[in-house]
Amino acid sequence: MPTLHTINKSPFERSSFASALNHLLPGDALLMIEDGVVGARKSSAFAGRLEAAAKTCRVYVLGPDLAARGIAEKDVVAGATLVDYGGFVDLVTGHDRTQAWL
Amino acid sequence: MELKLGILVNEGPYTHQASDTAYHFTKAALEKGHEIFRVFFYHDGVNNGTRFTVPPQDDRNLQKAWSELAAKAKLDLVVCIAAAQRRGILDTGEAKRHGKDSDNLAPGFRISGLGQLVEAGIVADRLVTFGD
Numbered sequence: 406m407p408t409l410h411t412i413n414k415s416p417f418e419r420s421s422f423a424s425a426l427n428h429l430l431p432g433d434a435l436l437m438i439e440d441g442v443v444g445a446r447k448s449s450a451f452a453g454r455l456e457a458a459a460k461t462c463r464v465y466v467l468g469p470d471l472a473a474r475g476i477a478e479k480d481v482v483a484g485a486t487l488v489d490y491g492g493f494v495d496l497v498t499g500h501d502r503t504q505a506w507l
Numbered sequence: 508m509e510l511k512l513g514i515l516v517n518e519g520p521y522t523h524q525a526s527d528t529a530y531h532f533t534k535a536a537l538e539k540g541h542e543i544f545r546v547f548f549y550h551d552g553v554n555n556g557t558r559f560t561v562p563p564q565d566d567r568n569l570q571k572a573w574s575e576l577a578a579k580a581k582l583d584l585v586v587c588i589a590a591a592q593r594r595g596i597l598d599t600g601e602a603k604r605h606g607k608d609s610d611n612l613a614p615g616f617r618i619s620g621l622g623q624l625v626e627a628g629i630v631a632d633r634l635v636t637f638g639d
Binding site: 411413438439440469470489490491493494495497498502503505507 | 508510512517523524525528531532534535536538539541632633634635636637638639
């Protein structure tokens with residue numbers, strides 16, 4: 406029963422991102438949206454935690470939100486996949502439920 | 508496979524980005540052939556349902572965008588009544604009942620209760636929350 410977790414806050418702003426990572430089960434998917442995409446930046450103080458999560462879960466980033474914040478695709482952590490809004494919809498329908506970490 | 512989706516919007520159009528994301532998500536889901544069972548506006552999300560906003564012409568007008576999408580796709584846009592009354596979002600009936608001189612509920616929206624959210628949670632295949 407895999408769950409899609411959406412995260413919309415930077416890990417440097419609130420603890421919801423870290424909390425979400427603590428609740429991920431193997432096979433779940435994580436989608437960073439809005440300010441959450443800041444967490445996808447490689448070499449940040451948070452990147453190690455996300456890379457560790459990417460070993461057991463699939464990790465996605467909403468491309469338009471990444472672009473809006475000036476983060477280039479090449480600066481995203483390894484193992485994260487870029488999706489557009491259509492990809493967001495596919496992730497929602499492809500999982501049993503969506504948990505929004507607000 | 509086409510699914511039935513419920514959307515919950517807990518944030519106003521100028522708080523952060525949740526309403527924008529919900530709008531783009533809803534549009535993308537419709538384009539993929541999914542059914543949007545209902546969009547429920549709760550808490551500050553009810554501020555998406557006023558027709559009195561006049562943002563600058565070169566700015567996006569999210570309230571209008573929701574109304575237009577509702578007309579095009581026959582969306583059921585529901586505003587929570589308790590949240591709406593606290594924030595001054597009134598339809599004709601509520602404005603009259605409370606002795607107000609005008610109403611401001613935007614076209615395509617309707618005011619109802621939390622039961623509509625519960626129903627969306629039960630009937631829709633997925634309920635997706637957007638908030639702050």
